[in-house]
Each structure stands twice: as structure tokens, then as C-alpha cells.
Amino acid sequence: MSQQKALLLEKAKGSFVVSDVPILKPGPGQLSIKIIASALNPVDWKIQAWDFFIQKYPAILGTDIAGDVEEVGEGVEGFSKGDKVFAQGFFVNEMGGFQQYTLIPAEIVGKIPPNIDYAQAATIPLGFNTAAIGLLHAQPEGAGLNPTFDLSVGYVGQPALVVGGSTSVGQYVIQLFKLLGFSTIIAYASAHHTEYLKSLGATHVIDRGEVPIEKVPEVVKKIADVPIKIAFNAVGDNDSRAACIAAIAEGGQVVDVNPEVEAKDPGNGKRVILVFGTSHHPPHREFGKILWKTLPKLVQDGAIVPNRVEKLPNGLAGIDEGLQKMKANKVSGVKLVAFPQETS
């Protein structure tokens, strides 16, 4: 069997179509992964709508992968055919997630712990990388809270804010704040997510249906009894960024998921970090290697729980509809997951 099914974005701003493409052999240091579950992300519909990141069309998108090791490349140690693994895809066809087989460097692949299934595992890579690189990685790529991922270094007694607490990224930010020992974790999200976000570690949820974004700094300052030094904008729009900047104290940092904005110096020694949440990116690679060694144990111990899953029907063909739903803001607090092997 040398052919597989892939979901191709035919051309810039074009349509998605399921097609046959070759299955590639892993190069040195790579794993070939048979993809069982592939999660959808806003970046996938944004690439289709706006055309960025992609150098060559037709393009295979998809950055959240879970499956089985199919073949082990030369020089790879610690993985065997059949291992259950999860990994982050990248914006080149050989590493895309919207296909049945992909190639990923083994040093940034993790083994799926037995307490979660493929679909749950697929919800983790991009969201967790974005949260972890943004918060922990050394400056300027991250806020530098814990560049060695040494979780014995803590922030007990300190407050933190995440705007967009119910986003996939926001859910991992809350869990990382908890792991880092922050005592007050304030999330801005819809009220119906309150109990769930508290189960992840939020101590306070500000209802975005009740409190307009411009009032958030005022409410946050009433909740936190010491100045806030770190905020995470998991929504990425200008109003959310402005609220985060206003909420933090002099010398504080805002991590922002929108890498496209101009990073203006907000003054007062405050800093805005524009995160690019991928272990594939060369400046993040060393951190990514540590992350992928650490993450499976955190998941196994229940310290990091996956996002809740909504399963999509029709294999790769079902992805397009899922992306349109996401684009229409109709996905709330869950991750959409497709199953490439179910493609007819």
C-alpha cells in the first residue's frame, strides 16, 4: 500500500478536496504515524480564508495528531511500530494532520498515556504548546516563567489572568497556571463554562456575558490582592489585548496568541509576547524536546487534562464542515476531532 487519502486545500483561498497522495517513508530521525484522530484549529480555517504560512499548494493542513507509529526512521530510539503517539503537525504537506499518514521528528513526539484515548490526545498538541511556549519559554519567545519546565519552581501567592479561558489554548493556560502554583487564577469566559474552568484550576471566572471587556481590568484588580504580573490573551483581538495590558502591573507581561499584530511597547516596563505555539519552530526546538518528554507524564498524572471532544463524522471529508462551524463561532468550549481512517 503506497497510496493514502489526504484532504487537500487545492489552491490559495480555494476548496478542500479528498484525494489520493503517496505515503512517504520516514527520513532519519522521523516517525511515520498512522493518524487515527486529528483535531481542528482556528488556524486551519484562517489559512483557507486568508492564505498565510503555506509555501506550496495543494496543501495539507492540520496540526493536532494522534495515532500509531507505522514506521521508525533511521537513528530513532525509544519508539517501535504500533506505539500510540501524539504530536504536532506543521505547515508542510509531509507533516500535515489532515491525511492518513504523516511524518514527524521523533524528538517532538509523545507516547499517549493509557488514561486517554486517541481523540482526547489529539486535542492537546497545539493548544498545550501555545500555552507552554507562551508562558514558560525564555524571553522573547515566551514570558520566561519556567524555561527548563522545572515544575518545582512556583508562583505561590501570585495572581494571573487569562482572557478567553474556555478556548482550547485558554484551558491549557489555566492548567499551567495551576501547575506553576499561582494562587489566584482569573478567567474571562462565558458563565456556562464556570464549573468546568474551576475544575481545571480557575479560582474566579468573570462572565463575559455580564462584564464588558473594557471593565475587566477594574474587576480583576478587585479580585487580586497583589499586583498581576502575567496575563494571557487567548482570544487575540485588540480589545482583549488592551484589557490584559491594563490589568497587569508595571513590569508585567501579556502573552498574546495573535502573532500578526504589531508588538507595540505598552510602556511602564510592560511587555507583550506574541507567541508562535509550535515545537517545530527552530528557536523553540530545544524547549519542545523537553515539553514532549514532560507532557505524557503530566497527562498520565491528571495534571493536564485534554479538552472535551466533539467527534466529527465522515473521516477527512467531515473536516470542511467542522472548520466552517468554527469560523462561524459555533464551537464553544470543545475541540472538534476528525478520524482520517474513516474516510471512504
Ligand SMILES: NC(=O)c1ccc[n+]([C@@H]2O[C@H](COP(=O)([O-])OP(=O)(O)OC[C@H]3O[C@@H](n4cnc5c(N)ncnc54)[C@H](OP(=O)(O)O)[C@@H]3O)[C@@H](O)[C@H]2O)c1
Ligand atoms: N499563536 C499561536 O501559535 C496560536 C496557537 C493556537 C491558537 N491560536 C489562536 O488562539 C485563538 C484561540 O484558539 P483556540 O483553538 O484555543 O480557540 P477555540 O477553542 O476554537 O475558541 C473557541 C472559544 O473562544 C471563546 N471566545 C470567543 N470570543 C471570545 C471573547 N471575546 N472573549 C472570551 N472568550 C471568547 C468562545 O467562548 P464561548 O463559549 O463563550 O462562546 C469559545 O469557547 C485563535 O485566534 C487561534 O487562531 C494561536
